[in-house]
Amino acid sequence: MAKVIASALADIGAGLKMRRVWMALAQEDIGDQHRRTALGPVWLLLNYLAFAGTFIFVFQRGDSSAPHYAAYVATGLLVWFYIMETLTQSVTLFVREENFIKGTTLPLSVYIMRMATQSVMRAGYALIGCLAILAMSDVAFTPMWAWSALAVLLIIFTAPAAITTFAFLGGYFPDSQFLVSNLMRIGMFLTPVFWTPGGHGIRNAFYYFNPFTYFLEIVRIPIIAANVPVRSFIFCAIISALLWGVALILLGRLRKQVVFVL
Amino acid sequence: MVSIRVENLSLIYRLRQKLTFRPRDNRIPAGGRIGGKGRTRFVTALDGVSFALEAGDRLGLVGSNGAGKTTLLKVLYGIYEPTSGTVDIDGRVDALFNINLGFRREATGRRNIELRGLINGWSPEQIEGRMADIIEFSELGDFIDLPFKSYSQGMAARLAFSIATAMEPEILLMDEWIGAGDPAFQEKARARMGELAEKAGIIVLASHNHGLLSKTCNKVLELGNGRSNYFGSSDDFFEGRNGAT
Numbered sequence: 001m002a003k004v005i006a007s008a009l010a011d012i013g014a015g016l017k018m019r020r021v022w023m024a025l026a027q028e029d030i031g032d033q034h035r036r037t038a039l040g041p042v043w044l045l046l047n048y049l050a051f052a053g054t055f056i057f058v059f060q061r062g063d064s065s066a067p068h069y070a071a072y073v074a075t076g077l078l079v080w081f082y083i084m085e086t087l088t089q090s091v092t093l094f095v096r097e098e099n100f101i102k103g104t105t106l107p108l109s110v111y112i113m114r115m116a117t118q119s120v121m122r123a124g125y126a127l128i129g130c131l132a133i134l135a136m137s138d139v140a141f142t143p144m145w146a147w148s149a150l151a152v153l154l155i156i157f158t159a160p161a162a163i164t165t166f167a168f169l170g171g172y173f174p175d176s177q178f179l180v181s182n183l184m185r186i187g188m189f190l191t192p193v194f195w196t197p198g199g200h201g202i203r204n205a206f207y208y209f210n211p212f213t214y215f216l217e218i219v220r221i222p223i224i225a226a227n228v229p230v231r232s233f234i235f236c237a238i239i240s241a242l243l244w245g246v247a248l249i250l251l252g253r254l255r256k257q258v259v260f261v262l
Numbered sequence: 263m264v265s266i267r268v269e270n271l272s273l274i275y276r277l278r279q280k281l282t283f284r285p286r287d288n289r290i291p292a293g294g295r296i297g298g299k300g301r302t303r304f305v306t307a308l309d310g311v312s313f314a315l316e317a318g319d320r321l322g323l324v325g326s327n328g329a330g331k332t333t334l335l336k337v338l339y340g341i342y343e344p345t346s347g348t349v350d351i352d353g354r355v356d357a358l359f360n361i362n363l364g365f366r367r368e369a370t371g372r373r374n375i376e377l378r379g380l381i382n383g384w385s386p387e388q389i390e391g392r393m394a395d396i397i398e399f400s401e402l403g404d405f406i407d408l409p410f411k412s413y414s415q416g417m418a419a420r421l422a423f424s425i426a427t428a429m430e431p432e433i434l435l436m437d438e439w440i441g442a443g444d445p446a447f448q449e450k451a452r453a454r455m456g457e458l459a460e461k462a463g464i465i466v467l468a469s470h471n472h473g474l475l476s477k478t479c480n481k482v483l484e485l486g487n488g489r490s491n492y493f494g495s496s497d498d499f500f501e502g503r504n505g506a507t
Binding site: 260 | 275276336339340341342343359360363364366368369373376377380381383386
């Protein structure tokens with residue numbers, strides 16, 4: 001096992017040394033996707049605002065059952081879009097990079113970090129929209145927001161582990177790209193992105209037994225309730241550690257094998 | 263001092279039946295020998311290959327399609343990990359496999375030089391230092407600041423060739439001799455390849471062009487079904503062949 005972890009860490013170390021490569025490629029990826037448009041990557045911001053605006057406009061109730069609803073949706077969508085995009089894109093990562101994997105000696109972590117950086121850049125535009133909605137909403141800025149910033153960092157830290165795990169899953173199990181993309185589409189409705197918990201029944205079950213709920217909560221609660229969801233933080237930290245454990249094992253064991261299955 | 267020492271190198275990989283709901287993927291790889299049955303089939307791509315090269319050696323890899331030439335190059339480059347045996351390499355290894363890999367259509371020629379340089383592991387200073395030479399050699403002139411997608415096929419090939427050969431290799435691996443462009447540029451490219459070959463400490467060149475190999479290489483490794491059939495002087499190899507025919 002020590003050998004496996006050392007192999008994974010060697011790949012990650014080599015990948016980190018090549019940070020110029022993945023940062024430049026991620027930048028190009030974002031630029032390419034909007035190269036011929038008048039607004040460029042600002043479309044990412046508009047896309048986020050259109051979604052958030054629609055949910056807030058359609059689902060906001062006038063009663064007191066969902067306080068700070070605009071902030072609730074804004075933070076929920078920010079995190080959900082990031083998670084959804086990261087997971088759906090990562091399943092096809094190694095397949096998309098097949099030519100590079102078969103033709104260069106770049107460490108796999110270069111592709112992983114390229115995708116992670118790209119997702120953070122995209123989320124950066126959504127973050128601007130989120131902050132704008134928060135500024136216009138009825139939530140007060142408090143020092144508790146620092147916990148939300150910490151939560152965002154925890155999610156960003158977890159992303160490369162999730163990308164690694166899902167990229168190997170997609171490499172060895174091609175159907176998983178459709179399974180994951182469908183699950184993530186459905187997941188948006190089964191995760192409290194725009195709906196709030198309440199009462200009993202199936203909806204509450206989806207709230208409490210859905211791991212994504214807690215990743216949304218650690219960002220959302222410090223902002224809208226001005227307190228720290230300690231249990232959710234612990235849960236997310238454990239998930240993060242587990243994902244990193246799985247990712248390191250997969251990377252260590254399969255990084256030189258994946259080339260044969262692509 | 264550069265050197266390559268390969269002993270009893272084998273590369274065996276499992277033909278994985280992918281977990282998929284689709285009908286079974288029965289494609290088989292282009293080369294090597296297939297062993298095993300059903301779900302546990304293995305491909306022996308290289309089997310007990312041994313050779314040693316010292317500074318100044320130019321090794322020609324010969325063999326029919328699927329003999330293991332490209333696989334061996336990829337093992338030497340570090341893309342494939344050998345299943346058994348040892349590969350000891352002293353010196354930096356550069357490869358000219360797919361020189362068109364990774365060009366970005368929307369980026370300018372200049373930006374593509376930067377990106378390719380980064381992928382090749384060049385430092386920003388090295389990229390800066392080689393930029394003028396690459397632009398000059400590619401003869402792209404003002405086109406260098408236009409998007410790559412606006413280039414003709416010949417221009418794109420010239421840029422790819424200029425970047426790929428802007429290096430000082432210690433050990434150079436090539437899957438076929440490369441060239442590019444119109445007849446005038448091809449002449450220039452031939453000269454550049456000659457210079458590159460002269461500068462390199464060791465060259466390993468896989469090719470079906472025996473005329474080229476007999477002119478370029480002093481040693482030959484013949485592969486067949488992943489096994490080494492001959493390793494030795496290229497003169498003896500090609501004389502033997504000519505004598506036989």
